[in-house]
Amino acid sequence: MDKNQTLNLRRKHIGPSCKIFFSHDPIKIVRAKGQYMYDEKGQRYLDCINNVAHVGHCHPDVVKAGAEQMEQLNTNSRFLHDNLVLFAQKLQATLPERLSVCYFVNSGSEANDLALRLAWQYTNNRDVITLENAYHGHVSSLIDISPYKLQHQSDVEHNPSVHVAPSPDVYRGKYRADHADPATAYADEVKDIIDKAHSKRRKIAAFIAESLQSCGGQVIPPAGYFQQVAKHVRKAGGVFIADEVQVGFGRVGSHFWAFQLQGDDFVPDIVTMGKPIGNGHPMSCVVTTKEVAEAFMSSGMEYFNTFGGNPVSCAIGLAVLDVIEKEDLRGNAVRVGRHLTHLLEKQKEKHLLIGDIRGVGLFVGVELVRDRTKLTPATAEAQEVIYRLKEEHILLSADGPHRNVLKFKPPMCFSVEDADLVVEKIDLILTELEKALGLTLKNTLDIANEGNKRKLQADENGNQCENGLVHSTEGGHGAPSHSKRNKRLQT
Amino acid sequence: MDKNQTLNLRRKHIGPSCKIFFSHDPIKIVRAKGQYMYDEKGQRYLDCINNVAHVGHCHPDVVKAGAEQMEQLNTNSRFLHDNLVLFAQKLQATLPERLSVCYFVNSGSEANDLALRLAWQYTNNRDVITLENAYHGHVSSLIDISPYKLQHQSDVEHNPSVHVAPSPDVYRGKYRADHADPATAYADEVKDIIDKAHSKRRKIAAFIAESLQSCGGQVIPPAGYFQQVAKHVRKAGGVFIADEVQVGFGRVGSHFWAFQLQGDDFVPDIVTMGKPIGNGHPMSCVVTTKEVAEAFMSSGMEYFNTFGGNPVSCAIGLAVLDVIEKEDLRGNAVRVGRHLTHLLEKQKEKHLLIGDIRGVGLFVGVELVRDRTKLTPATAEAQEVIYRLKEEHILLSADGPHRNVLKFKPPMCFSVEDADLVVEKIDLILTELEKALGLTLKNTLDIANEGNKRKLQADENGNQCENGLVHSTEGGHGAPSHSKRNKRLQT
Numbered sequence: 001m002d003k004n005q006t007l008n009l010r011r012k013h014i015g016p017s018c019k020i021f022f023s024h025d026p027i028k029i030v031r032a033k034g035q036y037m038y039d040e041k042g043q044r045y046l047d048c049i050n051n052v053a054h055v056g057h058c059h060p061d062v063v064k065a066g067a068e069q070m071e072q073l074n075t076n077s078r079f080l081h082d083n084l085v086l087f088a089q090k091l092q093a094t095l096p097e098r099l100s101v102c103y104f105v106n107s108g109s110e111a112n113d114l115a116l117r118l119a120w121q122y123t124n125n126r127d128v129i130t131l132e133n134a135y136h137g138h139v140s141s142l143i144d145i146s147p148y149k150l151q152h153q154s155d156v157e158h159n160p161s162v163h164v165a166p167s168p169d170v171y172r173g174k175y176r177a178d179h180a181d182p183a184t185a186y187a188d189e190v191k192d193i194i195d196k197a198h199s200k201r202r203k204i205a206a207f208i209a210e211s212l213q214s215c216g217g218q219v220i221p222p223a224g225y226f227q228q229v230a231k232h233v234r235k236a237g238g239v240f241i242a243d244e245v246q247v248g249f250g251r252v253g254s255h256f257w258a259f260q261l262q263g264d265d266f267v268p269d270i271v272t273m274g275k276p277i278g279n280g281h282p283m284s285c286v287v288t289t290k291e292v293a294e295a296f297m298s299s300g301m302e303y304f305n306t307f308g309g310n311p312v313s314c315a316i317g318l319a320v321l322d323v324i325e326k327e328d329l330r331g332n333a334v335r336v337g338r339h340l341t342h343l344l345e346k347q348k349e350k351h352l353l354i355g356d357i358r359g360v361g362l363f364v365g366v367e368l369v370r371d372r373t374k375l376t377p378a379t380a381e382a383q384e385v386i387y388r389l390k391e392e393h394i395l396l397s398a399d400g401p402h403r404n405v406l407k408f409k410p411p412m413c414f415s416v417e418d419a420d421l422v423v424e425k426i427d428l429i430l431t432e433l434e435k436a437l438g439l440t441l442k443n444t445l446d447i448a449n450e451g452n453k454r455k456l457q458a459d460e461n462g463n464q465c466e467n468g469l470v471h472s473t474e475g476g477h478g479a480p481s482h483s484k485r486n487k488r489l490q491t
Numbered sequence: 492m493d494k495n496q497t498l499n500l501r502r503k504h505i506g507p508s509c510k511i512f513f514s515h516d517p518i519k520i521v522r523a524k525g526q527y528m529y530d531e532k533g534q535r536y537l538d539c540i541n542n543v544a545h546v547g548h549c550h551p552d553v554v555k556a557g558a559e560q561m562e563q564l565n566t567n568s569r570f571l572h573d574n575l576v577l578f579a580q581k582l583q584a585t586l587p588e589r590l591s592v593c594y595f596v597n598s599g600s601e602a603n604d605l606a607l608r609l610a611w612q613y614t615n616n617r618d619v620i621t622l623e624n625a626y627h628g629h630v631s632s633l634i635d636i637s638p639y640k641l642q643h644q645s646d647v648e649h650n651p652s653v654h655v656a657p658s659p660d661v662y663r664g665k666y667r668a669d670h671a672d673p674a675t676a677y678a679d680e681v682k683d684i685i686d687k688a689h690s691k692r693r694k695i696a697a698f699i700a701e702s703l704q705s706c707g708g709q710v711i712p713p714a715g716y717f718q719q720v721a722k723h724v725r726k727a728g729g730v731f732i733a734d735e736v737q738v739g740f741g742r743v744g745s746h747f748w749a750f751q752l753q754g755d756d757f758v759p760d761i762v763t764m765g766k767p768i769g770n771g772h773p774m775s776c777v778v779t780t781k782e783v784a785e786a787f788m789s790s791g792m793e794y795f796n797t798f799g800g801n802p803v804s805c806a807i808g809l810a811v812l813d814v815i816e817k818e819d820l821r822g823n824a825v826r827v828g829r830h831l832t833h834l835l836e837k838q839k840e841k842h843l844l845i846g847d848i849r850g851v852g853l854f855v856g857v858e859l860v861r862d863r864t865k866l867t868p869a870t871a872e873a874q875e876v877i878y879r880l881k882e883e884h885i886l887l888s889a890d891g892p893h894r895n896v897l898k899f900k901p902p903m904c905f906s907v908e909d910a911d912l913v914v915e916k917i918d919l920i921l922t923e924l925e926k927a928l929g930l931t932l933k934n935t936l937d938i939a940n941e942g943n944k945r946k947l948q949a950d951e952n953g954n955q956c957e958n959g960l961v962h963s964t965e966g967g968h969g970a971p972s973h974s975k976r977n978k979r980l981q982t
Binding site for chain 1: 492494498500501503504505506507508509510511512517518519520521522523528543544548549553557558562563564565566567568569570571573575576577579580583591592593594596597598599600601604607608629630631632634640641765766770772773779784785787788792793794795796797798799800801803804
C-alpha cells in the first residue's frame with residue numbers, strides 16, 4: 001500500500017486518540033536495525049527517541065530467542081517452566097537483595113497498577129503521593145496519579161486520595177540549583193503533604209515516582225531526595241514505588257537502575273519495569289520484597305495474569321539481559337552519553353535558546369528557553385527543532401510540561417558518530433532559528449511576546465496547522481496552558 | 492533443571508499469589524503442539540482448557556509470521572505501518588459495520604479498562620452494572636466490577652458506583668429453564684437496578700458482561716437478554732460492553748463472536764477482545780463505534796499504548812485470523828462441540844452427579860451436583876475429576892462460583908477422538924466416584940452431609956492438603972463459602 005492508502009485505512013479503523021508522529025506528513029517505517037529505522041523508500045532515519053528498542057531494533061539474539069521459544073511453547077505460568085524462574089533470578093541479581101519477588105505482567109501500565117494494588121494491600125492505606133507532571137500509565141487508576149495527562153489542576157485535586165508533590169526539578173522547580181539543599185527542601189514538601197493528609201485523617205499507602213522523570217521533562221532529582229522521602233513515607237506507613245518503566249535496564253550507564261543514582265543506601269519497596277525489558281515485546285515486571293508479596297497473598301485474592309511470564313516473553317527478557325552484558329551497553333551509555341552531554345554543553349555556550357543540559361548515560365534533556373533568566377519556555381522553537389531534524393532524517397522528541405525539553409533516549413547502541421551528527425544538525429538549526437529571531441549572545445532580548453516575528457513550523461504532530469502558530473505565552477512558573485495538552489506526544 | 496529446582500526457584504522469586512496447577516505435584520511443560528502439551532519426560536497431555544492457544548499450540552503459520560516480523564521491525568504505532576491497518580480492517584470485517592474503530596492494547600485487562608474509560612467519557616456518567624460472578628480482569632478498576640474476585644459480597648456493595656445484576660443462569664440462577672421468559676425476567680432485573688440508581692441520583696455509564704460467562708460457570712444467557720438489557724441501559728444514557736476476551740474468535744462455532752448468538756438485532760457499543768487474539772502473544776483490542784471514539788478523542792487526552800498495535804503483534808493477529816479461516820476452525824468447533832455435547836448428554840443419563848450440560852461450539856460446561864433437585868454443588872467431586880484426569884494426562888479445570896463446573900475450552904483444533912477420550916475417562920471416574928459415594932440412579936441419596944464417606948483427593952491446586960477435605964456444605968442457592976475463593980484457579 002502507498003502511504004496515503006495506509007493513512008486512509010488508519011483514519012477509518014484506528015482510534016484517533018492515538019496520535020501519529022508528524023501527522024501532517026507522517027513517516028511510514030518498514031524496517032529497522034540497531035539505532036536506524038528505514039521508510040518505505042529506503043530512507044534511513046537516526047532514532048534518538050526509541051527507548052523501547054533498548055538493545056537496538058531487531059537485535060538478532062533477541063529475535064532468535066523469541067522465534068525459537070515460539071516454536072517450542074508459549075503458555076501461561078500455571079505450569080512450571082525454567083524460562084520464568086531463570087529470568088526472575090537473573091533480573092533479581094541486578095537489584096538489591098531484598099527486592100526478590102517478581103510478578104510478570106504485560107505493560108508498564110499493568111506493572112504500575114499492580115504496584116498500587118500491592119501497596120494498598122500491604123499498608124491497608126489508600127492515598128498516593130505522586131509528582132507534578134508525572135506520567136505512570138494509561139489505565140484508569142494511573143490516569144488519576146498522572147498529572148501529566150490531566151487537563152486541569154482541578155482534575156487532580158478532585159480526587160481526595162491523590163496528593164501531588166512538587167517535581168524535584170532543580171532547573172525550573174520550586175527549589176533550584178542555587179538552593180543550599182534542594183533534596184531536603186523537596187523531601188520536606190512530601191512531609192508537609194503527609195502531615196496535611198494526616199490532619200484530614202487520610203492515610204498514605206505509597207509515594208510513586210519515576211526514578212528520573214521522563215515525560216515530565218527529563219528531570220534528575222537531587223541525590224538524597226529519595227532516601228528522605230522514603231523515610232517520611234515509611235514513617236507514615238506507606239511504601240516507596242520506583243517507576244523504572246522508561247529509565248531502567250542500564251540506560252543511565254553507571255548503574256543498572258536509575259534509582260541507584262540516589263546512593264547505595266536507598267532501596268525502594270517496589271520497582272516497576274516496562275518498555276526496554278523485552279526490546280519491544282509486550283512485557284513488564286513488578287519486583288518487591290517478600291513482606292509485601294506475602295501481605296498481597298494473605299488477602300486470599302489470587303493474582304493471575306494470562307500472558308505474564310510466558311516462556312516466550314521470558315526467553316526474550318533473558319536475551320535482552322544477555323545482550324546488555326555481552327555488548328557492554330552500559331559502558332556504551334556512559335561513554336556516548338558523556339560525549340553527547342559534552343557536545344551539548346558546548347552548544348549551550350553558543351546558543352542562548354539552550355537553557356539547561358541535563359543527563360546521565362543515554363538519558364539526556366536539553367531545555368530550550370527564550371530567556372535564561374525568566375526561563376520562558378521556548379515551546380514553538382523546540383517543535384521547530386524536532387521538525388527540522390525530521391527533515392534531516394533524525395527522530396527526536398520534545399516533552400515536559402511546556403514541551404520545550406528535547407528528549408534523548410536512543411537505543412543503547414547509539415554511537416559517538418550518531419551523537420556528533422545530531423548535535424551538528426541541532427547547531428545548524430539553532431543558529432538559523434536564533435538568527436531569524438534576532439536572538440544572539442549580544443542581543444538577548446526577551447522574545448516572549450514576539451511570537452509573530454517568524455512563521456514557525458507546526459507542532460510535530462501537525463495539530464497546529466489548523467490552529468495557527470503556537471507561541472506559548474505562559475511564564476516560566478505559570479500553570480501550563482490547557483491547549484497544549486492534546487498536542488504533546490508521549491514516546 | 493529438574494522439576495524440584497524449578498519449583499524451588501519459583502518459590503523464591505515468583506509472587507505466591509499466582510497459583511500453579513496441581514501445586515502438590517505441578518506439571519513442568521517443555522513443549523506443545525496443536526492440542527497437546529509435553530512434560531520434561533516427553534509425556535503427552537491432552538489440553539482441554541487452553542483457550543489462549545486458540546488455533547493450536549505453536550501453530551507454524553503464527554510462529555512464522557511473528558518471527559519474520561520480529562526480524563524486520565517492531566515499533567510503536569506513532570509511525571504508519573500496513574500491519575496495523577490491515578489487521579484492524581480484517582478484524583472489523585468480522586464485526587457489525589458500526590463497530591469500526593480499534594484500539595490495540597496488550598491484555599484483556601487493558602482492553603476492559605479502556606472500555607470503561609471510553610464509556611465514562613462518552614456518557615459522562617460513572618456507574619457500571621456488572622453481573623454476579625463476573626470476572627473482567629486484574630487491574631484495579633476491574634477488580635471493582637469482578638464479583639468473582641471478591642471475598643465478600645460487602646466488598647462489591649461498598650462501591651456505590653458498581654451495581655451487580657443476577658447472572659442470567661437458567662440452570663442455577665434466579666429464573667430458570669422452567670420460567671416462561673427468563674431473558675425478559677433477567678433484563679428486568681437490570682432495569683430495576685437502573686431505576687434504583689436513578690432514585691439515588693446515580694447515572695449509568697455502562698453495562699458490562701462476558702457474552703458467555705466463563706469463570707462465572709460457563710453460563711449461556713438466554714437469547715434476547717442482551718437486546719433488552721441494551722435497550723434499558725441506552726435509555727439510561729449508558730453503553731453496552733460485550734467482553735469477548737474468553738469466548739470470541741469463533742469459539743462458539745456458528746458465529747465469530749459469542750454476542751452474535753443473541754441474534755442479528757443485537758450490536759454492542761464496545762467489544763473487548765483478548766486471550767485467543769494472538770494465540771498466546773500478549774495483545775488485545777477494543778473495538779467501538781465512531782461516535783464513542785470521537786467522544787473519547789474530544790476529551791483532549793491522548794491515548795498512547797507503547798506496545799499496542801506494534802507490527803509484530805499485528806502480524807501475529809493477522810496470521811491467527813488466516814488460520815481460523817483456512818483450517819475452518821469454526822466448522823471444527825461446531826462439529827466437535829456437537830459431538831462432545833452429545834457424548835456428555837449421554838453421560839448425564841448415566842451419572843447422577845451430572846446436573847447440567849451446556850455448550851456452544853468448543854465452549855462447554857458440565858455442572859456437577861450432589862442432588863439434582865437441590866442442585867447442591869459437587870465441588871469436591873469436581874476437583875476429584877480434574878485431579879484424576881490429570882493422572883490420565885488430560886488437562887481440564889473446574890470453575891464457577893461453586894467450582895463445580897467442568898470447563899471445556901480447548902484449542903480449536905480439538906478433535907472428535909480427543910472428545911471421545913476425555914468423555915471415556917470422565918465416565919470411568921464418575922462411575923468409581925458414584926460407587927464410592929453410594930450414589931446410583933437407584934439410590935439417589937443426598938450425600939451432602941456424608942463428606943467423610945470417602946477420602947477425596949485434594950483440590951487441583953493442592954491447598955486442601957493442609958486443610959483436610961473440602962466437602963462444601965453450602966446449599967444450591969446459598970452464598971458461596973469464603974474459603975473457596977483462594978482455591979480457585981482462573982484459566
